[in-house]
Amino acid sequence: MGFGKGHHLHLIDGSAFIFRAYHALPPLTRKSDGLPVGAVAGFCNMLYKYVEDNAGPDAPTHAAVIFDHSGKSFRNDLYDKYKANRPPAPEDLVPQFPLTREATRAFNIACHEIEGYEADDIIATLACRAREAGGRVTIISSDKDLMQLVGDGVEMLDAMKNLRIDSDGVAAKFGVPPERVVDVQALAGDSVDNVPGAPGIGIKTAAQLINEYGDLETLLSRAAEIKQPKRRQTLIEHAEQIRISKQLVQLDCGMELDFTLESLEVRDPEAEALIGFLNAMEFRTLTKRVADKLGAEAPAAPQPAATEAPAPAEDQPFDAEKYETVGDAAALQRWIDLAYARGWVAVDTETTGLNEMVAELVGVSLAVEEGRACYIPLTHKAEASDGGLFGGNDLAPGQMPLGEALEMLKPMLEDPQILKIGQNMKYDMKILARYGIAVAPIDDTMLMSYAQHGGLHGHGMDTLSERYLGHVPIPIKPLLGSGKSAITFDRVPLEKAVPYAAEDADITLRLWHALKPGLHKAKVTTVYETLERPLVPVLAQMERSGIKVDRDVLSRMSNAFAQKMAGLEAEIHELAGESFNVGSPKQLGEILFDKMSLPGGKKGKTGAWSTPADVLEDLATEHDLPARVLDWRQLSKLKSTYTDALQDHINKETGRVHTSYSIAGANTGRLASTEPNLQNIPVRSEEGRRIREAFVPEPGHVLVSLDYSQIELRILAHIAGIEALKEAFRDGQDIHAATASEMFNVPLEQMTPEIRRQAKAINFGVIYGISGFGLARNLRIPRAEAQGFIDRYFERFPGIRDYMDATKAFAKEHGYVQTLFGRKIHTPEINAKGPQAGFASRAAINAPIQGTAADVIRRAMIRMPAAIEGLPARMLLQVHDELIFEVEEGAVDETIGRVRDVMEGASMPAVDLAVPLIVDAGRGQSWAEAH
């Protein structure tokens, strides 16, 4: 069969697969002989996933995996320094290269490489030929060098981000259409491949020039006309170098191939060959999975006798004596070389504080294997000779100059070939970003723990170290002291700082070894790789962006609140007949329940009166004093938590407020916002909502807010399979009114706000694991009546009860529940008896729903930087179902369009929801207007 119209060719960039697999996995070795096979294992898993993902209606008719041939390519003849700054492949990866070819053939997928050419050239030639023959092409790679091929039936697919890149995507990245990409690359050059380009010209400028002059040759021939003297000179001076650069980046579409397009036709895998190979590699899980899939029997694998020990026993004891203090360039270079030899390094930064937007770098520690770690002190202060309390500002001796050390570390920290391992890497990334270093790629032990043990325990370093290494880390407290006499880390003497700092990196590396295999065992690798790890750089960027807050607006509100509160306080004291602290529930309770003998008082655990708002609200119908207290409390809350406190969070340098998001804080997968919490800025009361007027855009910009409409109810409808709910959502109905209509037999056109309100409360109750008591309290109706509502609800939507029962049963059996994307939320209390059991079972019912919604918006956020690249728009905040952007005035509509597309399609392609996700958008000169 010839290749032609209607055919679809997939071209997989094999080398990219290998390197990704290699860095994504710990250094696995084959049990029987110690052959390193980690990259092969990852490669096979990726191929397997690829085959699974591409079995659908859009399946390719032809496919091939293309590899780079070892050795030099024809480009080295053009330019001897081409790719000269690439480090050699890691030692333990080299023997795995031929094995990946074998693996590809075992999957019965065509596999090619040609001496003297790079994979990109073979891919280019095949893509051109397939296009000429009238077929479609998908290139599975994220390599920007391949983007020049896109267009006219050729697309790219970034398998890691699950992102399709078409002409528009290329244009968004390079600012020019695909056919002009080489021109831009020739000008901008590429530091990774060592393509020189034109010095001082980056992608932005290059695109601008190309768009102005049409193409590179025209530009170079008319370079004399360029207005900016610098640019003009650069282009004239480096014309030859730019032409060579173009040859370097230009892919060869016309090379000779020793095989035909036809020969790439997709073939079914042959069970025997594939299983044979996997078994020989001793990949037990994958062998079994493939065998199940192909309906064949997994051969008896050489079973290791050992039981599955959770964490490998540590044979290297912790020994602070072995940690090295790095004080000069030669020593630092040795550690950098060690990192390159391994391909990974654990990194930890020491700073002057916990606030990454303010703290200054004090030192960096590295670890390359268990027990082998160093600390590079950089800005430790000398101890004062007179023994003064604060010491001087002179630097302690024996430290490398900060600039020199960072200059040496930067290439390694940014090298895509070196995996940087950290515990809570967002912190270190943010610190280093302020010194011009963009750390990547990363692994994060905190997130590895969260992905596999969310709900079981905390994920801080101390907890993890004790649990998985049996080692209590050196506490920081004695080093820094506390209270007034506390010092910052740069004042800690080196002999104490080194053991502490180096140990942190050592622990992190050991945790990585201990936790990495567990990801696969717990089947949460995808969760970690698609929902946790890629969020780190996205959040780091958002937090560094911050949001502008108008201090004057807040300050005026604070004053107004203070005045009103003073008035209320006087009234309250008058009504009470005595002066007391209105803010003390204890004292207030004594006034209300002892002195005035009002009913409904309850005492808390401490024996003090409890005075929550709902109790005061009941009393307020009869008495003025509790009514005034409620007003006072609202103002007090707004003032102390928002209008006062927010002002203290305005960063001196940026004039903006920078929250910090905990990725591993909430059990369900939600983020949590701290210092300050920008996820609980008031909105429900009119008075509180005005606080949002203080959140403003920069001049010439607009705040844009996009939020998911009813996302949790939609997910409930999908998960529990409630036909009536699904239909209502598909028809775009008012969901609470539709629920009310169904439950109370009221036609939609006769719906009253009161009936709708009750249905709304029930809908939310269901998400929370409804109880008659809870609903009764929320709606302020008798418990029996509330129970009647619930019974009727279950009758009309029987799928709900089934879902609740099934979820509880699953949790009881497995000890966890799952979201649609595979996130596990552990429910250790589910089998307890006593009141905890009730809590645990409601939490278990809620977790898949809340957690799936959290996963959806995480996916949207991870895709967002690519989606808005090139637009003058920044993502600033996330509030669970809402994303807030700051956008230049002219780009608002375009931004809303792109963001909405990403958000509404965020579940795809992993989960195809049975209901549409709908996103509402708003814009304005404040958050109040935009929301």
Place this chain on the structure above:
DNA sequence: CCTGTCACG
């Protein structure tokens, strides 16, 4: 440091 209260989704 714990508890109560209340802001958000």
Place this chain on the structure above:
DNA sequence: GACGTACGTGACAGGG
């Protein structure tokens, strides 16, 4: 049959 319950967070003030 009684008991106690809506899910998930973080910040602040009071009080020991």
